[in-house]
Amino acid sequence: MEANDVKIIKQYDRHLIIKIIAALFFTLGFVLVYFTIVINFELDVDWTKDKQVAKWGKGMSSFIFFSVIAFGLGINLMKxxxxxxxxxxxxxxxxxxxxxxxxxxxxxxxxxxxxxxxxxxxxxxxxxxxxxxxxxxxxxxxxxxxxxxxxxxxxxxxxxxxxxxxxxxxxxxxxxxxxx
Known part of the structure; x- marks a missing residue:
């Protein structure tokens, strides 16, 4: 492909406020992932008790869910x-x-x-x-x-x-x- 055979049209730039909001969503996503890891290793879960395991799983799933939402919104705003x-x-x-x-x-x-x-x-x-x-x-x-x-x-x-x-x-x- 030669340069004369290729034309590129770029989408106009996003406003600064949109970039800041996207950065905040990415930051929130990373914070939630960090808390998921920290809570996972610092909780003293007795794996033989079903109620504790269920409570642990519910907490982990909500952190993971909201981190995926935050990353998704950040990606959508930054693409x-x-x-x-x-x-x-x-x-x-x-x-x-x-x-x-x-x-x-x-x-x-x-x-x-x-x-x-x-x-x-x-x-x-x-x-x-x-x-x-x-x-x-x-x-x-x-x-x-x-x-x-x-x-x-x-x-x-x-x-x-x-x-x-x-x-x-x-x-x-x-x-x-x-x-x-």
């Missing part, structure tokens, strides 16, 4: 998304990552349908890539319509997709994909 387009092989990959850990799978360009420009309630223009199964991926936000349109035209030219301008939700328009 980022890349869309990698391999133009030579006509395929794309939606790749999620947290730090050095990446996962995702390749799909054919035939799943791609169009690029959408939408205006949200905060007057921000969002660019989405729509798939044939009505699924979409939001990948960029712009404050200026012209910048959003230029980016949509660039991507539609590379991927040979149509552009749906739905910045006015009451009047969506399919735009010409060729640049003048």
């Amino acid at each position: 980022r998304k890349l869309i990698i387009f391999d133009l030579s092989k006509k395929r794309y990959k939606i790749e999620f990552y947290i730090g050095p850990f990446h996962w995702g799978s390749w799909h054919s360009f035939s799943d791609l349908k169009r690029i959408g420009i939408f205006k949200n309630t905060k007057d921000i223009f969002e660019l989405n890539i729509w798939f044939t199964n009505k699924r979409h991926v939001q990948f960029e936000k712009f404050f200026d319509y012209e910048e959003a349109l230029a980016e949509a035209r660039y991507i539609s030219e590379i991927l040979d997709l149509e552009i749906l301008d739905a910045s006015d939700p009451r009047n969506p328009v399919l735009l010409e994909t060729k640049m003048e």
Whole structure:
């Protein structure tokens, strides 16, 4: 794969407050795992008595359950998304990552349908890539319509997709994909 054959679209960055909340969830998860280990070794459980073993198991399962929930929420808040387009092989990959850990799978360009420009309630223009199964991926936000349109035209030219301008939700328009 040559560099010219690969295009990467990165999801916009998370806000600092989201990163802080995710770090707090990870910290909570590690604290709960630590307490699970400490309690496990410091409790004096008589393994011949069923009631003590049941009480120990209930305590351990709740610590483990809440640590899994905390780690899950932290991971969900910290994961980022890349869309990698391999133009030579006509395929794309939606790749999620947290730090050095990446996962995702390749799909054919035939799943791609169009690029959408939408205006949200905060007057921000969002660019989405729509798939044939009505699924979409939001990948960029712009404050200026012209910048959003230029980016949509660039991507539609590379991927040979149509552009749906739905910045006015009451009047969506399919735009010409060729640049003048």
